[in-house]
Amino acid sequence: xxxxxxxxxxxxxxxxxxxxxxxxxxxxxxxxxxxxxxxxxxxxxxxxxxxxxxxxxxxxxxxxxxxxxxxxxxxxxxxxxxxxxxxxxxxxxxxxxxxxxxxxxxxxxxxxxxxxxxxxxxxxxxxxxxxxxxxxxxxxxxxxxxxxxxxxxxxxxxxxxxxxxxxxxxxxxxxxxxxxxxxxxxxxxxxxxxxxxxxxxxxxxxxxxxxxxxxxxxxxxxxxxxxxxxxxxxxxxxxxxxxxxxxxxxxxxxxxxxxxxxxxxxxxxxxxxxxxxxxxxxxxxxxxxxxxxxxxxxxxxxxxxxxxxxxxx
Numbered sequence: 001x002x003x004x005x006x007x008x009x010x011x012x013x014x015x016x017x018x019x020x021x022x023x024x025x026x027x028x029x030x031x032x033x034x035x036x037x038x039x040x041x042x043x044x045x046x047x048x049x050x051x052x053x054x055x056x057x058x059x060x061x062x063x064x065x066x067x068x069x070x071x072x073x074x075x076x077x078x079x080x081x082x083x084x085x086x087x088x089x090x091x092x093x094x095x096x097x098x099x100x101x102x103x104x105x106x107x108x109x110x111x112x113x114x115x116x117x118x119x120x121x122x123x124x125x126x127x128x129x130x131x132x133x134x135x136x137x138x139x140x141x142x143x144x145x146x147x148x149x150x151x152x153x154x155x156x157x158x159x160x161x162x163x164x165x166x167x168x169x170x171x172x173x174x175x176x177x178x179x180x181x182x183x184x185x186x187x188x189x190x191x192x193x194x195x196x197x198x199x200x201x202x203x204x205x206x207x208x209x210x211x212x213x214x215x216x217x218x219x220x221x222x223x224x225x226x227x228x229x230x231x232x233x234x235x236x237x238x239x240x241x242x243x244x245x246x247x248x249x250x251x252x253x254x255x256x257x258x259x260x261x262x263x264x265x266x267x268x269x270x271x272x273x274x275x276x277x278x279x280x281x282x283x284x285x286x287x288x289x290x291x292x293x294x295x296x297x298x299x300x301x302x303x304x305x306x307x308x309x310x311x312x313x
Contacts (some may be wrong), residue, residue, distance in 0.1 A: 001090040003270040003278055005263065010254050015283030017240040019296055023209070023255060023285055030208045032055070036160045037218035041128070048103060054210065055290040059105025069145045073138055076101035076121040078108040084118035086184075089143055091170070093161030095219030096127045096135055115303045115312060117156070120146050124166070128222040132235060135223070138171045140177075140305050147179060154187040154312055156246075158304075160260075160287065162219070164191025168185050168237040168265075169190015171245055171260055185311030188302055190286060191265065193228040195220045195239040200261035210286040211257050247275030249307040251300055279303050279304070 008014055033054070036044060043055075051057035061091070064078040090108055094100045099109075101121035108119040124138035129298035147155070159167040166254040167186060176182045192201070197216065204213045221227075224235055238261070248269050270276040281288065281296045283284035 002278045003242055003266055005278060006280070009280045009282050011282075013107065015254070016295065018294065019283035022291065022294060023283060025056075026285065027207075027209060027231055030210075035208060035212070036095075037212075037215045039128075041222070044098055048098060050098070050159055055287065056292075058103050058107055058290070060102035061105040061109065063109055064105040069142065071145070073141060074123045075142055075146075076105070076108070076123065078105065078112045078119040078121070080112040080116045080118060082116075084112075084116060084150070084153060086115065086117040086156065086308075087146055087150050088112075088115065088119045088308065089116040089155060089157040089167075089170075090121040091124070091157070091159035091160060091163035092121060092167045092232065094126075094161040096162045096166075096168070096223035097216075097219060100128070109307070112302075115308045117312065118150070118309065128225070129160065131222070132224045132229070135166060135167070136169045137174065140173045143170055143174060144177070144179065147182065153182075153263075154184045156187065156308055157183060158187030158189065158313055160189040160289075161193070162192060162223075164188040165193060165195075165237065167191075168193060170236070172233075172237060172240055175244060180244065180246070183246045184313075185246050185307065187251075187307065188248055188262075188265065189251045189289070189300075189304075190253065190256055191250075191261055192220075192258055193261045193265040194225060194236045196236060198238075198264060200260035201257045204257035208255075209255060209270075213257065216257065217231050226238045229298050238268060242268055242272035242274065243271065245269060245274045247265050247277070247311060249277045249279065249304065251279045251281065251289075251290050251303065252284070253281045255283050256288075277307065 022287040125134040251268040264277040
């Protein structure tokens with residue numbers, strides 16, 4: 001697995017007419033909505049629970065079920081048909097402050113069907129009520145529980161946005177605990193890997209395409225109130241020692257403020273001697289894969305499925 005960045009994919013003329021039209025329509029809709037960082041998180045959570053968020057609702061759906069772990073925390077489990085051949089540990093996004101595993105039932109049921117893996121989605125504690133390290137602690141506990149629950153199966157871990165960040169942090173913690181050997185791959189979709197902000201995030205400005213610079217600063221401050229901690233490897237995995245990590249797939253759209261996070265993290269992943277695959281989607285906004293009618297969203301899902309099937313063997 002080799003890392004390659006094709007400059008042609010990052011040029012404006014690479015964006016399809018379909019994607020351009022979608023982005024224009026989406027941005028016009030966002031202008032009429034309150035900005036995420038200006039709304040109490042409880043109201044945003046309620047809107048998402050009621051299916052009134054900016055993304056198409058993905059659950060809760062029949063076929064995915066809650067399971068309470070001995071720790072008292074829960075995971076949401078989506079199973080394949082027949083006996084699972086692997087385990088996929090999923091960590092949802094939402095700026096460490098929003099989202100629930102049940103919002104991703106549709107995607108996780110599709111993952112289970114396409115890969116034959118049982119998908120275990122972590123219900124981690126959310127900021128600002130539970131700042132760092134609460135969320136990472138819950139993700140590590142869920143990973144260790146799942147390793148014990150399925151002792152004979154290979155694993156992969158993944159997430160989107162803040163979930164990709166937490167997936168990377170969990171891998172680092174698993175390595176320190178000596179429990180990384182059964183992880184065959186990582187799916188790190190449009191993650192935030194440096195909470196100090198990379199150049200693309202810091203320079204993005206007020207333009208609201210799901211994220212903006214003020215929204216990202218708000219999320220980071222909820223998750224890590226002490227600004228001095230943002231530049232530590234425990235919080236920003238871009239700064240960590242990344243040796244002995246499993247192969248990883250990084251996916252990002254070129255209209256995402258977190259573009260540099262994926263470009264830099266993929267390079268660092270490969271630079272540490274790990275397998276790294278980078279998929280750059282022209283014109284993709286943050287979380288564009290949630291709009292699965294788009295051609296770039298279909299390509300996104302196909303690449304992820306292919307990667308997981310390869311690493312599971």
